[in-house]
Amino acid sequence: MRSSLAVTTYQAGKLVFLRPQDGKLNTHFRAFDSPMGLAANHQILSIGTPGHISHYRNMPAVAQKREPIGQVDACYMPRDSHTTGDILVHEMAYGNNNELWVVNTRFSCLCTLDNVNSFVPR
16 A cells, blocks of 8 residues: 555644555654644645644655655655744645635634735635
8 A cells, every 4th residue: 555644743743654664654753843734735735833834845756766765655845835823723625726725713714825915714
């Protein structure tokens, strides 16, 4: 089975990737400042933290060069970050046209992002 599961741990401040490898569970931990929301589509992984949503893009050419060669199927590299302010991001999901929707608990609304405002209530 060629799949991975990504989960966030708010209190421990980690993003955890879990996948099967050689009949065992393989884990990768990455530190983030209180990660809450997590969303992914085919090419982008977005992580919500206090004040920011960071976007990582899958770079297949980089994945092919990572050890162990031939076993790394994705490598997400940081590409940009959107400053949201303290909106208490909880959940996120990609909708139509790859638009990121965010649960904004500070303002009790669903919102999207744009290049002018911190967030756009919907």
